[in-house]
Amino acid sequence: xxxxxxxxxxxxxxxxxxxxxxxxxxxxxxxxxWYRQDPGHGLRLIHYSYGVKDTDKGEVSxxxxxxxSKTEDFLLTLESATSSQTSVYFCASGGTGxxxxxxxxxxxxxxxxL
Amino acid sequence: AQSVAQPEDQVNVAEGNPLTVKCTYSVSGxxxxxxxxxxxxxxxxxxxxxxxxxxxVKGSYGFEAEFNKSQTSFHLKKPSALVSDSALYxxxxxxxxxxxxxxxxxxxxxxQVKP
Numbered sequence: 001x002x003x004x005x006x007x008x009x010x011x012x013x014x015x016x017x018x019x020x021x022x023x024x025x026x027x028x029x030x031x032x033x034w035y036r037q038d039p040g041h042g043l044r045l046i047h048y049s050y051g052v053k054d055t056d057k058g059e060v061s062x063x064x065x066x067x068x069s070k071t072e073d074f075l076l077t078l079e080s081a082t083s084s085q086t087s088v089y090f091c092a093s094g095g096t097g098x099x100x101x102x103x104x105x106x107x108x109x110x111x112x113x114l
Numbered sequence: 115a116q117s118v119a120q121p122e123d124q125v126n127v128a129e130g131n132p133l134t135v136k137c138t139y140s141v142s143g144x145x146x147x148x149x150x151x152x153x154x155x156x157x158x159x160x161x162x163x164x165x166x167x168x169x170x171v172k173g174s175y176g177f178e179a180e181f182n183k184s185q186t187s188f189h190l191k192k193p194s195a196l197v198s199d200s201a202l203y204x205x206x207x208x209x210x211x212x213x214x215x216x217x218x219x220x221x222x223x224x225x226q227v228k229p
Contacts, residue, residue, distance in 0.1 A: 004157075031214055031215045033215075033216070035219075040221060041221065042204060042219040042220055042221040042222050043158070043204065043219040044219075045216060045217075045218075048214065048216055050214050058216070090157055090158070092157075092158075094215040095215075096213070096215075098165075100208070100213055100214075100215045101146055101148055101163060101206075101208045101215045101217060102148075102160050102163065102215075103150075103158070103160065103215065103217065104160070105157030105158045105159070106157050107155075107156060107157050108155075108156075108157055
């Protein structure tokens with residue numbers, strides 16, 4: 001299995017506070033993604049990265065920003081958390097070529113915004 | 115726009131019986147289709163994919179999927195279900211002609227296999 005870790009795994013915060021979720025992969029994958037999982041919605045893409053300092057928006061990017069300063073690290077930031085951002089967040093990474101789309105997921109970060 | 119639909123929220127099957135988890139898709143161009151499994155409190159794991167070629171694709175843990183272009187379906191199947199197959203299953207399509215690996219996921223189907 002690809003080594004991909006997320007931190008923190010659980011976090012409770014208050015509305016209006018900033019939150020940063022971290023993702024670290026050891027497979028030298030070019031692509032990295034942040035998804036959120038909510039009941040009835042499956043997984044929805046927040047942001048993705050196609051290289052160091054190269055990122056783009058996904059389906060539900062409002063209220064989120066990302067940064068990728070190294071191949072192995074991808075950060076997701078909520079500048080001012082809202083209750084609607086209570087969710088389980090998954091980071092994933094993937095390679096290129098014939099394996100494009102075969103993603104390796106972290107264990108998830110459960111965020112509760114009070 | 116690409117999309118996938120999983121019409122069943124939950125599928126119940128007895129251990130030893132065959133199982134099918136349904137998925138239909140809508141894409142422009144050639145479909146790149148995937149199945150993932152999620153066990154409780156875990157991340158998703160890749161099961162199998164269809165890119166081109168044989169309509170019956172074999173994957174991990176004895177699962178297979180049948181691609182049907184005329185019915186725009188990509189159903190997940192297993193000849194004999196195990197209790198340990200109980201999990202949440204996601205169908206996904208790769209977005210457009212994108213080579214970035216971005217996937218659009220269905221809403222998921224919970225598979226419950228009873229002894």
